[in-house]
Amino acid sequence: MYLEAKETTRLYKLLSEKLGDDTTDAMFKYIDNKTERSVEATIKTLATKEDLNNGLANVRKEAADNKADTIKWMFIFWIGQIGVLLAIILLFVKK
Template structure:
């Protein structure tokens, strides 16, 4: 942190010598505001533990429903196949 402050002060001095203190101050404020908005936007898109728990719960619920329907499908397919085999053996 100390090096960043020292480097920022040096950069401010170099720029204010070339551009003037008003322009340099405006540029630093612009960069600070832009950085702050970028961080806030990033924070808004991050998932919280609650978000991840909800997704995990929803996913497990969906998988459970899918497995239930797959099981029903397999059982009905097995019943149809057995019926066909029984009908063929009777003839």
Template sequence: MRSVFDEKQAARIAEAIETALETSHAALLEEVATKKDLAEAKAEIIKWMFIFWIGQFASVVGVLTAILFAFFRK
């Protein structure tokens, strides 16, 4: 089989491909979320869930108290 590229051209092509792959790999690493990022996001979501639940509980207690006072008031 006959070679289309001489050794110098093949080396340049290989170098260009390697550079492109390294650039692509570096860009992917910047965009991928790490385990630490995911853990921080999970902790933040759980914190806000508890804050929401406390607010909901306070609202329900307030409404029930108002209803009970309205019905049992004489």
């Protein structure tokens, strides 16, 4: 949970009274750096998830395209098989 501006100012005043300005500044810089690194790591993770979703969408599209091609070639194969079967039947009928 992020601190509001008033809370941050109040906390800074309380800490600087107890620890001194230099120590309080160093502590606030440390916390800011840690928070910034954490946010950057989260953003990288989210970007990776987005990349995975895009990749998955591409795989699904390719699978659908392959399915259509497979159905087309199955149809062509079975038409050829029927033609060969009819030719064999006609060959036996003519004899």
